[in-house]
Amino acid sequence: MISGLADQKALRLLVVIASYGTANDAYLDRVIREYRSMSFDVDIMIVSNIDKKPAADIECVVGLPNKNPWSLPFAHKELFAARVDQYDLFIYSEDDILITERNIRALLDVTAMLNEDEIAGWMLVERASNGELNYPQAHGPFHWDCTSVKIRGKYHLAHFTNEHAASYMLTQRQLARAIASGGFLVEPHEGKYDLPCTAATDPFTQCGFKKLIPISHIEDFSAHHLPNKYINRLGIDRKQLDAQLSVLMQIAREGNTAIPLFSAETKLWHSMYSKDYYEPARDEVLSCVPEKAAVLSIGSCSAANERRLLQRGNRVVAVPLDPVVGNGLAELGAEVVLGDVITAREKIATGRFDRLLFVDVLQFVRDPAHLLKLFLDLLAPDGRVIICAPNRPSLRYAWECAKSRSVFRRWGSFDSAGIHDTTIGKLQTWCAQAGLEIEKIERCAPAPASPKILSPILARDLVAIARRRESREPSVCDTRGMGHMDASRGRRSMSLEPINRIEMCNMQGHAGAAQGSAAKDYYSRSRREIRPLLPSRASRILEVGPGAGFTLMWLKSIYPAATTFGIELNRALEADLQEHADVAMIGDIDDLIARVGSKFDLILLLDVLEHVPDPTRTLQTITRNLLMDGGRVIVSVPNIAHLSVTLPLLFRRRFAYTDSGILDRTHLKFFVEDTAVKLLNDSNLDVKDGLITGAEGPKSRMLDTLTLGLLSHHLAKQYIMAGEMLGHERVQKKVKWTKNRLITSVA
16 A cells, blocks of 8 residues: 655656647646646656647657547557656546646545555546536446445545546556556557547556545545536536435445445447436336326436426335435435345335336346336236337447447347347247236337338337236246246246237247257247148148147147147156147157157157257158158258358357357257258258248348348248158259248247
8 A cells, every 4th residue: 555645745747648639729738737836746748649849848749559549548558657667656637637736635645545456536527607516427327336335544435337537547556556467558449438438447447446436525536627518418416416425425334235226237339228327207108107106116217207207296116226326216205115126126015006117127137027027016907017128239239339340249148248139029028928918119219200111220219018918828938036036937828919929938949859958948939930831731740849839739729620749858848748739748759759650741840950960860760750641841940141140250250159049059950041951852851832030020121121132041040941752853943932921039
């Protein structure tokens, strides 16, 4: 630690100021005058794209670290590293940040009380002409970390998640440690922040330091942003800041372990799609709430929606993201319930509400369906659940990435991205798994003039209204608990949603084909997209790998007189399969062929053959022994030429297996159009009809239309083929592929 530095007047300071062009020269002169007035021994250097000589003793280093003009701030790092042994303190700032001697001495004083991995910093402040203060760092997803509060001597400190203050100060020892970490002297880069912001935050994000703000002495740790350009545009005023700091200091004094509801900051490019802690009221949400209705708002932040509801006379109970934002809700008159999800739910166990609001919430929890279900019994009999979520993925993210030449950056899994995709299909699936059915979904376009046909890719948000679902058709979806909670399995109803006829239960892989996969969770759905490939008549139907047997149950409704057989490897699904098929057999297909008896006129192998070591031998065995003359075999296999595979492979050299989908880690074989057709031909089958699926969504259809169908086979996630025994000529004609129009989930 450092002690006594603040009392030494002979401290040597190196100040490096980034100044691009001439627009801020007036501010630069003001900043230089401030440093010149200090009692320290101060040397000033300027990094710029042009030669600047505001004073004879100020050195100007001209040049950019790379071709991007925004990379200029990174130039200060080499200057610091080359002079690490010559100065006691090192200050970097942009040319419009006014740092005073008071700021420096206060920072040195608190530094003596910090741990080796902690760095004190300041907040930016702006001053309006009427004297009001504005703190522009408080915007978007940035907020106080309620778990970071601590007391060091006379100081109360906390971490603000926006580390960027366009400046920072390091002692000689801290700079040496930052350089030794390997994260300081790096090429210009960006991720959570853009280029200039990243240059000023690398000590905190890459070098192992935690930035703390002394909240009990905020005046000493406020640096003036001279342009004052964000007043009334971005940030919070002093009254709002004081209210937040008051809660933080209370947490520190009481020694409470404050717990946020969940993390709402993503790991995406520039933290995109993170929750906006300061968002305005959402008219599209409020219009769904009747006057006088009792409202429960889960995951609230800015209090803008709640304020409007309270003004209308609604009773509002709020479960805020954390105690800091919860204090603002309480001051408005809302009933605030603090704690983690489970604790908050227990506190309001006896409540009943006409509306449950999940505004920008579900995408941030690992199991959105479980969160919905957890609060569902608080819904009044005729109540509704209102869900608002971003329309993700959309062109917005791709455009931001494209500007940084990272357009093919993957969305990533929930663990890697910190957020789920939130498409209409995903919202429907989560609601169905929670026992809800969606009455209405609207896309909120960025502008009323936007063409409706473009709303699937231009709309920023989705707003859904859901109600409790009445039991209709049995299903066996899993509901996984959040965090530490155990998964629970149960029978639940399944219905076709009125909006897109989407099948709600997705079977991720097939237990009947993947050896040793009985421990894996599987979802069951009927594969109704094969309807165009079905024969006019069928009397004996066999499905290999039927899962819980919902496809067989559906086929029974089409062919009432038929006998349905299911051969499934996963013994855990035996009871469900017995309920939905006339004959259920558990075991390997090779072992059960002899027990099946007579042959079949319809055989299904859907999402099966990619899981077996030798799909050709398996299909040959089945057709030779079980397919009657004139019978039909329907096979589906994934298409590895899909854009989700080929683009990352082409542009990022990435071929990463996943838990489900085309690159499911249990897939042993991969197919494209030619090899899919050849698979059936090698088994003495002629492909009579073909169906491509996976391109049913509006964005895929639009892309297919704009490219005149040239990308059809790169938009297809699956090939579904109907094969019959080859005739004497044994020549496969060119397959005419039909595009599926029934929206389904692909295993």
